[in-house]
Amino acid sequence: MRLTGGTSSRLGASWDGRGTNFALFSANAEKVELCLFDAQGRRELERIELPERTEDVWHGYLNDVSPGQLYGYRVYGPYAPERGHRFNANKLLLDPYARRLAGRLVWSDAHFAYRTGSAREDLSFDRRDNARGMPKAVVVDESFNWGRREIRPNIPWEDTIIYEAHVKGLTQKREDVPPNLRGTYGGLSSPAMIEHLKNLGVTAIELLPIHGLIDDRRLVELKLANYWGYNTIAFFAPEARYAQDNPLDSFRTTVARLHDAGIEVMLDVVYNHTAEGNHMGPTLSFRGIDNASYYWLNKENPRYYDDFTGCGSSVNLTHPRVLQMVMDSLRYWVEVCHVDGFRFDLATTLARGPNGFDRGSGFLTAVRQDPVLATVKLVAEPWDLGMGGYQVGAFPSQWSEWNDRYRSAMRRYWSGEGSLIGDISSRMTASSDLFHHDNRATRAGINHITVHDGFTLADLFSYNEKHNEANGEENRDGSNDNHSNNCGVEGPTDDPKILALRRQLRKNQFACLMLAQGTPLLLAGDEVGNSQSGNNNAYCQDNEIGWVGWDNLGKDGEDFTGFIGHLTALRRQFGQIRCQRWLDGRRTDGSYGVLWLTPSAEEMKESDWKFPEGRFLSYVLGPMEQGQAPIFIVLNAAPEEIAFKLPKMTEYKNWQQVLNTTGEEPASVAFPSGADTKAPPRSVLAFAGSA
Template identity: 90%
Template sequence: MRLTAGTPSRLGASWDGRGTNFALFSANAEKVELCLFDGQGRRELERVELPERTEDVWHGYLNDVSPGQLYGYRVHGPYHPEHGHRFNANKLLLDPYARRLAGRLVWSDAHFGYRAGSSREDLSFDRRDNARGMPKAVVVDETFNWGRREMRPNIAWEDTIIYEAHVRGLTQKRDDVPPGLRGTYGGLASPAMIDHLKRLGVTTIELLPIHGLIDDRALVERKLVNYWGYNTLAFFAPEARYALDNPLDAFRTTVARLHDAGIEVMLDVVYNHTAEGNHLGPTLSFRGIDNASYYWLKPDNRRFYDDFTGCGSSVNLAHPRVLQMVMDSLRYWVEVCHVDGFRFDLATTLARGPNGYDRNAAFLTAVRQDPVLATVKLVAEPWDLGMGGYQVGAFPSQWSEWNDRYRSAIRRYWSGEGSLIGEISSRMTASSDLFHHDNRATRAGINHITVHDGFTLADLFSYNEKHNEANGEDNRDGSSHNHSTNCGHEGPTDDAAIVALRRQLRKNQLACLMLAQGTPLVLAGDEVGNSQNGNNNAYCQDNEIGWVGWDNLGKEGEDLTDFIGHLTGLRRRFGQIRCQRWLDGRRADGSYGVLWLTPAAEEMKESDWKFPEGRFLSYVLGPMEQGQEPIFIVLNAAPEEIAFKLPKMTNYKSWHEVLNTTENPAATPDFAAGADMKAPPRSVLAFAGSA
């Protein structure tokens, strides 16, 4: 028989070498039809009603369907938005478990379940067929030859240095990447890029979303695209726009080559909302399959969505089948694609229950016990836009979290704000006030100065105001609170003093990032002074605004690649920076974890922390084990030179300068303990103790 019941045990389209099993969850559907298309996705060849329903999974097995077959679903059921149901069998729907997409979404009013423009969508059911403009799912063969050499690098958390990058933006303007590979998965693993990553000393590349996505209609009408990719429609399919041919194999080949180079691959994943938007959005997949199950709906009016994300809707992981989809997706990327970790966008939404964020939510509990996810890195963006959404420090011990408190404090400090040395001391020592609880380690905080969202490092010291006019939203989008400084001139300048100051401040920020305890994250392009011309929200700029500009690569003074390489080398040399144990002060036996010192090299008292407008901070991180060197760190954010003494420490007679961020650092001989020194204006210094 051609059509049999098949199995509900594996959702999606599963080819077994002889035929394909199709399974789709919908608790409220009345009938599910599988639609098979020709190789171009233009003509619907056949509709097959799935014959069985088991625990709300509709399923069937076709013994003549093989890899390459294009398909979609039509799901029958009630169209009652006021009750949360938005079924419309006139709309072809994408399989939530699609492993590959064929074609792009071509926008038209036919994609909406109601007559677009109607004031009441529940009164205007739309009967137009949208199949011609819909991407189709593709049956795939998941087998792949990883080769004998491929092994996950398994970088320890204490050694991890993350490099956040966009697949296209990283290599699109890189001349030493072959033209055919620029902007693709393959470009990430080109010899030139691997060599660059190794020079930097980073261990882990974190990719902005690569799950199958669509471009918002409003952006397309403005001739823009959803460049960053936070508009997911397919949680199992690598985005095809970054591949020359088969995106799944192209991505896995890239992972294998990066692993061969000892570099981990993390994915930024967006499970908090989908591309379907709010109640007036299109019906493309989840909304038409089972709206009431997949999304958080307003309990008092189920026509509308509970929107914790700012994107119109929120995915309901409190539902067991929706949770299953997310967990299946995560395991798929680990087991089938060998990724090494995930950064979860707006992670608070994933852990919401009826009463808000819940540290024991179903999602966090499922992750905690999962043996596959126990082997990878998990990073939360610990906030969303809902009530009680800011949860920095509140995730379980298995997780690390983006530490925006580090970003804010360190930006304010180097932009010239005083009276911050107390907070800076905490941010430079793993933010124990936020993360030192529940057996968490210092790696809990992901320190960052810049990320995709906001100013680049160069723009942070070139602009006082955002300049997002190219986005077509009258400069209303993007944050207006950037803690930036233009150093006396808005935008580019030929003033040598301003150029030098900006370069100095960039180096100071990078130095603090690598000398701080916690896990550092570097934004791609910051090493070469990449600018977005003051645009702090380049989410729609798939062009030279959003791409990394490599013009300064190799340019003396502007290319900080080797400077960062030196900093990552210091981080490897001084284990107390990477140590996963929390620091303490002076111990009974005279040893110490950290000593906070005045410019006179005396241990700081309460009054010293309250020094008016204080901008100078110095401290020693003591050896954590036998034979380890202490490191003395000096941060001078003052606009003037400040005199200080090198500390006198038991067993250490001299100090050797290992870092000086000034433009023309002096020679670096050994200095006697107790020697008088001067910290140049706006500088970071570091010294290693010598016996």
């Protein structure tokens, strides 16, 4: 027989070498049809009703379907938005477990389950077939020859330095990357790019979303795109626009080559919402398969969604099958694609229960016990837009979290704001006020100054105001609270003093990021002064605004690659910066974890922390093991030089300067213990103790 019942045990399209099993979850459907298409995806060849239903999984096995076959689903059920159901079998739907997508979405009103423009809008019913303009799922052969050399780097958390990048934007303008690889998965692992990453000293590249995505209709009509990719429609399929041929194999080849170079690959993943938007959005997959199961619906009026994400709807991980989909997706990227970690966009939404954020939620519990995910790095963006959404410091010990408190404090400090030394001291020592509980380690906080969302580092010190006019929203989008400082001129300038100050402040931010305890994250392009011309929300700019500009690469005074490489080397040299134990002060035996010192090298008292408008902070991180040198760190955000004394310690006769951000090259001057010297205006200094 050509068609048999198959199995419900594995969702999606699973080829076993002889035929393909199809399985789709829907608790509220009445019938499911599998639709097979020709190789171009233009002509529907046949519809086959899935013959079996087991525990709300509809399934069937076709013995003549092999890899390369294009398919979709039509799902029958009630169209009753007021009850939360939005079935419409006229709409071809993507398999949530699709491993590969063929074609792109061609926008038309046919993608909406209701008659657009009708008097009652989404309560009406549309009978148009949307199949011609829909991408199709593709049956794939998941086998891949990883080769003998591919070994996962398994970088310890304490040694991890993350580099956040967009697949296309990173290499689109790199002239030393072969033209055919620019903007692709292959460009990430080109020899020039790997050499650059190694020169920086980063250990992991974190990619903005690469799950299958669509461009919003509004953006397409404005001739823009959903460039960042936070508009997922397929949680198992690598986005095809970054591949020259087979996306899955292209991505895995890149992972293998980066692993060979000792660099881990992390993915920014968006499980909190989908590309289907709010109740007026299109019906592309989940909404038409089982709207009431996949999304959080308003209890009082299920026609509407509970929107914790700001994107119109929220994925409901309290449903066991929806949770299964997310967990299956995560394991797929680890087991099939050898990914080393994930950064979870708006992670608070994933851990919501009926009463809000829940540390014992089904999602966090499932992750905690999963043996596959136990081997990878997990990073939460610990907030969403719902009630009680800000949860920095609240995730379990298995997780690390983006530390926006570090970002805010450091931006304010180096932009010239005073009376912050208490806050800065916490941020430089792993933010123990946020993360020192429940057996969490110092790696819990992911320190960052800039990320994809917001100003680049160059723009942070070039613009006081956002300039997002190119986004088509009359500059209303993007944050107004940037803690930036244009140093006297808004935007580009030829004034050498302003340019020098801007470079100095960028170096200070780099220095603090690498000298701070916690896990550092760099934004791609900051090392070469990449600018977005003041746009702090370039999510739709798949062009010169959003791509990394490499014009300063190799230019003296403008390319900080070597400077960052020196900082990452210092971080490796001084284990107390990377230590996963929390610091303490002076111990009974005279040893110490950290000593906070006044400019006269005396241990700080309570009154010293309240010094009016204080901008000077100095401290010693003591050795963590025998033979290790202490490091003395000085931060001076004041616009004038400040005299200070080197710590006088009997066991260390000299302090060797290993960092001075005001010099082009790190000065290697030796100072006697207890010597007087000066911290230049707006500078970061570091000294290593020696016997």
